[in-house]
Amino acid sequence: MSGEQVLLRSPLLYRLVREPSGALAIEVVVGGIAMSTVRVRLDESEAAAYAREGQAFTDRLAQAIMANPPFGGRSVDVP
């Protein structure tokens, strides 16, 4: 998306971005033989966890999204 800043790009195939609104979102590559990307906006507690732990938290969050891409209905497909 335009106007957003990439804060972190991981070889685990995810990236963390700051949206123009200031919110944080994570884009994660999901799938096996056919890979696509989903995007999840971090809630307040997740943003706070990232502020505390940095990449250790986003690694865990990305792995949780890979293991369950709908992520409780919070993820949206990246075109």
Added chain:
Amino acid sequence: MKTNFLLSILCALALSGCATTRPAPATTPTPVVERCDATQAQISQQADQQASPWSIEQHLARNFPDRKVSWLMKESAYQSFVVETNARNFGRCNDTGCYLFAAPTPVIQGAVQASMSEGKHDPAALGKALGLPAKNFEGPLRMMTLELDAAGVCVRLPVESDPGVWKCSTPEDTDCFKFGGYTSGGVPEVMVLNAPVAQAQVEQVP
């Protein structure tokens, strides 16, 4: 004397015939586990034990006879995570390697070709052919192909602890992981370690 002469000619012909028609000895590829580091070799051996009497070698022989694998990525994912990062290897990388799920090339290429209509792929047809939701294939795609032996990569049966595994929660789930070398949609799959970008053939799928 005459009999001996005829016999010698027959023997010579027979020997000559055998020499010219005998098939060349088949070259047996090196077991793929020998290309794995200690960590991946151990995972592979455990996976083979779990799948016994099935194994990665039997899986490759039956489902990957040309020893070629392919996989698909949405164009946006390819650009963001391969091109923009100048990735050396495909897949999800951590400190133990880069992990990539891949399927037999004829299966992927055949599904893509069969889904093409008026110069574009049909996500619904491709999803149906590969047993995955159509939404996974919407928009332009990239199709990658890798020759396993030329690349010399480690290949094994995928396991539940592999990065990227989506664990199935219901029997109806169609794009989650089931152990045994097949996707939940029934497509053969393997785990490829450290698949080099430089050795993969990359094609656009409009």
